Amino acid sequence: xxxxxxxxxxxxxxxxxxxxxxxxxxxxxxxxxxxxxxxxxxxxxxxxxxxxxxxxxxxxxxxxxxxxxxxxxxxxxxxxxxxxxxxxxxxxxxxxxxxxxxxxxxxxxxxxxxxxxxxxxxxxxxxxxxxxxxxxxxxxxxxxxxxxxxxxxxxxxxxxxxxxxxxxxxxxxxxxxxxxxxxxxxxxxxxxxxxxxxxxxxxxxxxxxxxxxxxxxxxxxxxxxxxxxxxxxxxxxxxxxxxxxxxxxxxxxxxxxxxxxxxxxxxxxxxxxxxxxxxxxxxxxxxxxxxxxxxxxxxxxxxxxxxxxxxxxxxxxxxxxxxxxxxxxxxxxxxxxxxxxxxxxxxxxxxxxxxxxxxxxxxxxxxxxxxxxxxxxxxxxxxxxxxxxxxxxxxxxxxxxxxxxxxxxxxxxxxxx
Numbered sequence: 001x002x003x004x005x006x007x008x009x010x011x012x013x014x015x016x017x018x019x020x021x022x023x024x025x026x027x028x029x030x031x032x033x034x035x036x037x038x039x040x041x042x043x044x045x046x047x048x049x050x051x052x053x054x055x056x057x058x059x060x061x062x063x064x065x066x067x068x069x070x071x072x073x074x075x076x077x078x079x080x081x082x083x084x085x086x087x088x089x090x091x092x093x094x095x096x097x098x099x100x101x102x103x104x105x106x107x108x109x110x111x112x113x114x115x116x117x118x119x120x121x122x123x124x125x126x127x128x129x130x131x132x133x134x135x136x137x138x139x140x141x142x143x144x145x146x147x148x149x150x151x152x153x154x155x156x157x158x159x160x161x162x163x164x165x166x167x168x169x170x171x172x173x174x175x176x177x178x179x180x181x182x183x184x185x186x187x188x189x190x191x192x193x194x195x196x197x198x199x200x201x202x203x204x205x206x207x208x209x210x211x212x213x214x215x216x217x218x219x220x221x222x223x224x225x226x227x228x229x230x231x232x233x234x235x236x237x238x239x240x241x242x243x244x245x246x247x248x249x250x251x252x253x254x255x256x257x258x259x260x261x262x263x264x265x266x267x268x269x270x271x272x273x274x275x276x277x278x279x280x281x282x283x284x285x286x287x288x289x290x291x292x293x294x295x296x297x298x299x300x301x302x303x304x305x306x307x308x309x310x311x312x313x314x315x316x317x318x319x320x321x322x323x324x325x326x327x328x329x330x331x332x333x334x335x336x337x338x339x340x341x342x343x344x345x346x347x348x349x350x351x352x353x354x355x356x357x358x359x360x361x362x363x364x365x366x367x368x369x370x371x372x373x374x375x376x377x378x379x380x381x382x383x384x385x386x387x388x389x390x391x392x393x394x395x396x397x398x399x400x401x402x403x404x405x406x407x408x409x410x411x412x413x414x415x416x417x
Contacts, residue, residue, distance in 0.1 A: 004353040004403055005239035008257065010395040011181050012298050013188075013226035017287045021188065021223040024283035031213060034282035038289050039192070045160075045292055047170045048194035050201035052208060053285065055278035057156050057178035057191040058085040060204075061126075062271060064174050064193065065093045067203035068150050070123045077117045077125040077149075079109045080365035080377030081384065084265045086126065086154065087364050087373070092268045098122070099365035101377040105323040107131055107336060110379070111139035117375075118143075124150040129158035129168045130361065132184070132302070132333030136325040137163045137171045144172075152176070159185050160299045162329035169194045179288065181226050182261055184302065184333055185295050187288040188222035189214075190280045212277040219283050235395070239353075246355055250347070255357070262360060267369055299331045301394035305401060306332030309390060312405045313337065318412050320386075334359065335392040337408075341415050342386050348411035354404055357389045 024034075035053050043051035054060040070076065072094035078087050080099040087097035100117040103110050107130045114125055125144055127135040144151045151172030155161075159177050161168045169175035174195035179187040195201050232242040242257075249256050313321050320338035324330055336359070339345045346356050363384040364370060365377035391404065 005243045006354050006391050006396070006400055006404060007233045007238050007242065008355045008357050008389060008391050009182055010233040010393045011186065011226060011229045012184060012291060012294070012394070013181060013186050013230050013287075014294075015230070017186075017290050018223070018227050018230070020286050020290055021219075021226070021283055024286050025216065025220055025223065028216065029282050031280070031282045031285075034285040035280055038285035038292075041289060041292050042192055043194060045295075046167050046194050049196040050194065050198070052193045052201060052204045053280040054176070054191045054193055054204070054208060055214065055275055055280065056189075057154075057176045058089045059271070059275045060176035060191050060193045061086055061152065061154075062089045062093055063204045063207055064152050064176065064200065065090065065095060065124070067200040068124065068173070070095055070150070073121065074123040075119060075121040077114055077122060078364070079126070079128050079130070080363055080375070080380030081107060081130065081361050082128055082154070082364050083156070083360060084362055084364060084367065084369060087370060088267050091370075092271060096121070097364075097370065097373050099373065099375045099377055099380075101365075101379045102383070103323070103325070104379040104382060105320060105338070106133060106325055107322065107383060108133055108135040108325065109140065111136050111143060114140060115143045118147050118149070122147065122149055124152050126152050126154050127172070128154035128156075129161055131322070131336050132158045132161055132331040133322070133324055134158065134161050134163040134168050134328040134330065136327070138327070141172065157183070157333040158331060159183070160295055161331040164327040170196070173197060174200055181222065181229060184298060184331060185288070185291045186226070187280070187284040187291070188219055188226060190284045208279060211279045214278040214281050216281070218278075219281055223283075233395070243353070243355065247350060250350060258357060265362075265369055298394045302332040302392055303330070305392045305394070305396050306330065306335055308401050309335050309392060309405070313408055316409055316412050318416055319408065332392050335390045336383075336387050337390055338383065338386040339388060339412070340386060342388055344415040345388055345411055348414055349407055352407035352411060354391065354407045356391070358387055359389050361387075
């Protein structure tokens with residue numbers, strides 16, 4: 001219980017993972033056995049034949065493009081609403097990103113818009129299971145098969161979600177995940193690729209195995225940050241520390257959480273050398289193994305909270321709640337609502353103790369980084385303009401949920417006057 005002061009997120013990193021990280025950082029073992037064990041466990045969890053741990057999701061995407069022989073002169077269809085790094089890495093690979101619109105309230109790729117975006121140069125599509133919501137994979141796979149297009153799933157926010165009983169990441173030709181501190185599963189940093197294609201797996205494995213290992217300084221920094229966020233978002237600590245910092249930051253137009261976990265949006269002329277000198281370490285794999293033990297309980301709590309919000313916020317005037325494709329079994333990584341007076345709603349909620357965010361996803365179809373690839377995606381533009389992330393993390397209890405619902409209702413009423 002957060003006593004009426006509710007953080008936007010609470011990390012899955014717990015004291016158990018902190019102890020594991022401390023032990024592995026104090027006496028580092030050989031990396032490969034631990035990493036291979038985690039890969040095997042993750043592949044089994046997803047139901048895929050292969051899993052290869054990578055330094056980041058963006059590098060994983062780049063490697064998948066190369067593994068599939070997708071390069072200069074080719075096109076890849078990407079949802080208009082996405083994280084800038086994905087179309088940025090396509091450009092780095094010499095591939096043209098072609099943006100396709102999303103469902104207005106599902107926030108995931110619209111299959112009809114995907115098909116409209118296809119040209120003779122299209123070689124792949126990236127169905128992004130955004131905010132933990134699986135795409136309509138039956139429709140996307142059928143379109144891709146008809147046109148001979150590879151399907152690369154973006155599972156960065158959806159580890160454990162299912163579509164018609166199958167976990168995302170095992171529905172296309174390959175997939176990538178990311179395990180940062182704010183995700184539903186963390187390995188301090190790092191990512192993963194899954195695939196059933198031996199050739200793709202062998203290519204990625206070779207690229208990773210011939211890179212150099214990550215500096216322990218990064219793992220130490222992330223472990224310290226994880227402990228700090230775990231403590232700062234604890235119900236007995238958050239109301240008196242981080243919440244006050246967020247409230248004071250709001251008075252001067254600053255968001256300390258957004259600033260800490262955000263990054264500069266840039267294009268890369270070439271793959272940064274740091275991507276090839278950041279091979280995952282045993283400490284990351286060990287933390288991941290513990291997280292896999294807990295992921296169903298963590299996701300289950302998210303689902304419980306998300307369904308409560310679905311039900312109790314459905315008829316709030318001025319507020320639009322999310323929808324889900326038929327067959328999707330979301331994990332509620334985020335609970336994203338829309339309101340035309342977004343800034344006013346966020347301020348009104350903070351006044352009532354509920355911290356929210358507009359997130360890091362951008363309308364990349366109309367982004368300053370990609371002017372030559374601009375393509376009209378009105379739903380992506382609307383979501384970018386109106387989205388608000390309501391807390392849905394596993395540490396919320398019934399009283400927190402009741403308080404949030406009442407806060408949203410009263411805030412919407414206040415700003416409608």
